[in-house]
Amino acid sequence: MVRYLLRRFLHGVAVLWVVVTLTFVLMHVAPGGPFDRERRVPPEVLANIAAKYHLDEPLTRQYARYLKELMQGDLGPSYKYIDRNVNDIVLETFPVSATLGLLALLFALTFSLPVGLCAAYYHDSWADRWCMFLATLGISLPNFTLGALIIWLFSLQLGWLQPGGWGEPSRLILPTLTLGAAPAAYLSYLTRASLLEALGEDFIRTARAKGLKESAVLLKHALRQSLIPIMTVLGPLVAALVTGSFVVEYIFAVPGMGRFFITAVTDRDYPLIMGVTVVYTALLACANLLVDLCYSLIDPRIKSLET
Amino acid sequence: MVKKRKRGKGLWSRLREDRMALWSLTFIVLVGLAGFLGPLLSPYAPGGLEERRILEGPSLSHWMGTDGLGRDLFTRILYGARVSIVVGIGTAFIALIVGTAYGLISGYAGGSVDHLLMRVVDIFYGLPDLLIFILLSLVFGRNIVGVLIALGLVTWVRFARITRGQVLQAKELIYVEGARAVGASHARILLRHILPNILGPVAVTLTFSIPSAILAESTLSFIGLGINDPYSEWGTSWGTLAQDGWRAMRSYPHVILFPGLAIFLTILAFNFLGNGLRDILDPKGR
Numbered sequence: 316m317v318r319y320l321l322r323r324f325l326h327g328v329a330v331l332w333v334v335v336t337l338t339f340v341l342m343h344v345a346p347g348g349p350f351d352r353e354r355r356v357p358p359e360v361l362a363n364i365a366a367k368y369h370l371d372e373p374l375t376r377q378y379a380r381y382l383k384e385l386m387q388g389d390l391g392p393s394y395k396y397i398d399r400n401v402n403d404i405v406l407e408t409f410p411v412s413a414t415l416g417l418l419a420l421l422f423a424l425t426f427s428l429p430v431g432l433c434a435a436y437y438h439d440s441w442a443d444r445w446c447m448f449l450a451t452l453g454i455s456l457p458n459f460t461l462g463a464l465i466i467w468l469f470s471l472q473l474g475w476l477q478p479g480g481w482g483e484p485s486r487l488i489l490p491t492l493t494l495g496a497a498p499a500a501y502l503s504y505l506t507r508a509s510l511l512e513a514l515g516e517d518f519i520r521t522a523r524a525k526g527l528k529e530s531a532v533l534l535k536h537a538l539r540q541s542l543i544p545i546m547t548v549l550g551p552l553v554a555a556l557v558t559g560s561f562v563v564e565y566i567f568a569v570p571g572m573g574r575f576f577i578t579a580v581t582d583r584d585y586p587l588i589m590g591v592t593v594v595y596t597a598l599l600a601c602a603n604l605l606v607d608l609c610y611s612l613i614d615p616r617i618k619s620l621e622t
Numbered sequence: 623m624v625k626k627r628k629r630g631k632g633l634w635s636r637l638r639e640d641r642m643a644l645w646s647l648t649f650i651v652l653v654g655l656a657g658f659l660g661p662l663l664s665p666y667a668p669g670g671l672e673e674r675r676i677l678e679g680p681s682l683s684h685w686m687g688t689d690g691l692g693r694d695l696f697t698r699i700l701y702g703a704r705v706s707i708v709v710g711i712g713t714a715f716i717a718l719i720v721g722t723a724y725g726l727i728s729g730y731a732g733g734s735v736d737h738l739l740m741r742v743v744d745i746f747y748g749l750p751d752l753l754i755f756i757l758l759s760l761v762f763g764r765n766i767v768g769v770l771i772a773l774g775l776v777t778w779v780r781f782a783r784i785t786r787g788q789v790l791q792a793k794e795l796i797y798v799e800g801a802r803a804v805g806a807s808h809a810r811i812l813l814r815h816i817l818p819n820i821l822g823p824v825a826v827t828l829t830f831s832i833p834s835a836i837l838a839e840s841t842l843s844f845i846g847l848g849i850n851d852p853y854s855e856w857g858t859s860w861g862t863l864a865q866d867g868w869r870a871m872r873s874y875p876h877v878i879l880f881p882g883l884a885i886f887l888t889i890l891a892f893n894f895l896g897n898g899l900r901d902i903l904d905p906k907g908r
Contacts, residue, residue: 333745338757345760451897455890457837459844459864460882467875554750561752565845566868577845580756592753599748 323607327600334596335385335589339378342585349394349583368392381589390590395582401590404575409594411481412564412571416556418487419495423552426499431506436533438511446503453500462493462566479568490567494560498552505548509541516540542613550603557595636902643898646891653888657703657857666694679876686880689866695877699884701857705849706836706888709769709859713835714828716774721781722824726812728782729789740786746779755838756847764850769842773835784827788820822903829899833892840864840885860885 350356350364365371369380384391390401434446469489470478480486513519514537522532561573568574572591579587637643656663680687686695728739746754755776762768792798793816801815842848843861851858860881867878 330745330748334749341757341761346763451893452890455833455886455893457841457844457882457885457889459841459861459868460878460886463864463868463871463878463882467871471872471875551747557750562841562845576756577847580760580847588757592757595750595753596748599750603748 323604327597327604330600331593331596335382335593336378338589338592339381342589343374345583349585368394385593390593391586393584393587395579395584395587401586404587405572405590405594408570408572408575411569412557412560412573415487415490415494415560415563415569415571416553418491419498419556419560420549420553422491422495423498423502426495427502427506430499430503431510432533432538434503434507435510435514435537436529443507447507450500450503453496454504456496458493458497458562459566461496462489462563465489465493466566479566481569486567490563490569493566494556494563498556502545502548502552505545506541509544510537513537513540539613543610546606546609546613550599550606553602554595554599557598633902637898640898640901642894646894646898649887649891650895653703653891654707656700657707660697660700660703660857664694664697664700666697679874687874687876689863689870689877695863695880698858698863699860699880702860702863702881702884703888704857705766705859706840706885708766709773709839709849710832710836710892712770713773713777714831716770717777717781717831718824718828720774721778722785724778725782725785725787726789726817729786730793730808730812730816732790736786739782743779743782746776747783751776752838752841755842759842759847764848766849769839769849773838776838777831777835780827780831781824784823785820788823789816792816792819826896826900826903829892829896833889833896836885836892837889844868 350361362371369377372380381391388402390405392400393404396404430446430450434443437443466478466489469476476489477486478489510533514533518540519532519536522536523529527535557573560569560571561577563569564571564573565577572594575587576591578584579591637647686699689695689698724739724743728736728743731739755772758772758775759768762771797819798811798815801811806815839848840859840861843850843859844865846865848861849859850862863881864878864885867874867876867881870877
């Protein structure tokens with residue numbers, strides 16, 4: 316167990332290093348810089364700025380400096396927000412994005428499991444077809460179209476909820492719905508497909524032969540088996556929820572990490588871009604590790620911990 | 623395991639039985655035609671400004687109304703179809719060529735080569751798509767070519783994974799052993815024997831990667847990080863049109879309704895077509 320965790324940790328660190336290096340190179344290859352202005356800036360000012368952020372050093376020195384600071388947990392200063400560094404911004408905005416992402420995940424799971432179960436239980440009936448039709452609609456609806464529709468309906472026409480912002484719990488409802496809709500649709504698909512596959516297996520026939528009720532067969536035997544494919548996508552799904560929130564945070568004016576990332580890209584605030592990338596990558600690695608650990612809880616036959 | 627299928631019917635006649643997929647295919651062809659025949663269908667130029675008809679609702683002369691600069695929205699959507707279709711199909715084919723070649727080599731070589739190549743894929747897989755896409759488009763520029771390269775670089779991983787998995791299964795089969803026994807070269811075994819037998823799942827992946835490319839491009843254009851040319855004579859992304867509409871939504875919802883609907887229906891059609899193809903070509907993936 317300890318060895319397994321250690322190996323996974325080292326693998327995660329390696330991935331993080333590759334990502335940091337790639338992003339670093341990309342940022343320096345990209346045309347345009349954070350201090351380009353329409354107005355001509357005196358060369359002395361530019362030289363001062365470059366000296367302040369160590370931009371006058373050779374690239375290898377800058378890279379080494381960044382890695383060293385990163386290992387100490389320092390993501391560097393922000394070019395745009397002069398009085399704050401990237402750590403402050405991440406610490407302030409990450410909880411917002413995480414709350415939104417987790418709520419959306421919760422919504423997606425509570426919605427998709429019953430729908431998938433229903434579709435699989437009534438396989439090939441009109442109920443099944445309608446569930447899958449709705450799921451396809453949900454997958455095809457872009458975040459921003461759905462968000463606009465929801466705001467138009469619930470805020471502008473009905474006037475029930477605020478169209479954005481952060482703070483009171485009621486402001487969370489619309490962004491959660493928007494962010495969670497596509498994952499809900501996708502998970503419904505997946506639940507149905509993996510349930511149907513599980514229902515074809517021998518142990519289901521045994522369970523039925525024992526005279527178990529169909530609902531017990533489905534909920535106790537088939538569902539457990541079909542949780543594995545669902546678990547597998549949960550890791551990438553967490554990533555999709557966090558990045559999908561770029562758009563949702565933008566639409567609903569949620570002060571999360573995604574919105575800062577968008578403005579950072581527009582402003583070419585390289586340390587902030589890199590910081591957010593590092594946080595996302597680390598988050599995704601952790602999510603995937605958690606998923607792998609959960610496998611063996613659901614299915615004792617998978618012994619990921621011992622290999 | 624490759625199941626034996628009834629060979630009596632071709633792909634086309636089986637697709638024709640799937641009404642949903644057939645309607646979708648028709649719709650996609652119409653969108654494609656509309657995009658490239660746009661100038662013939664609409665009397666307006668995409669950049670034609672009419673100062674007196676700003677933000678008008680749909681009418682007989684302007685089917686979808688006009689935008690904030692008095693441009694005919696229907697015309698702009700017709701021209702925007704080009705962008706979506708080119709981005710969707712272009713990305714899918716770039717990813718198909720790169721990813722399939724990569725997966726073929728990785729799966730066929732096996733062993734440590736396979737291990738190493740798949741580690742690279744794992745790293746790409748371990749990153750959120752939109753994030754890489756944004757970072758890459760910073761480098762390659764916010765034009766259609768830059769977006770194609772960036773999206774292709776994000777999407778190829780799917781093809782690499784699918785192809786490798788299929789090759790791993792296929793190369794253990796008897797016909798490959800047979801080909802090897804009669805002295806066929808590696809290239810011949812790969813291209814003549816294995817590739818044709820794994821085309822089904824690859825074609826399904828191809829169909830599904832078109833809508834996700836369209837979705838990614840329009841999403842990025844919506845938040846202002848995608849293709850950035852709102853005054854293009856060639857065509858403006860539906861995502862940019864939706865962004866225009868978003869800003870005017872409170873009073874003029876039609877300006878976001880039509881671009882949003884266009885994106886939604888196009889993606890929906892590709893997804894339905896993909897479902898249809900999957901049922902025919904890759905029955906196990908259902």
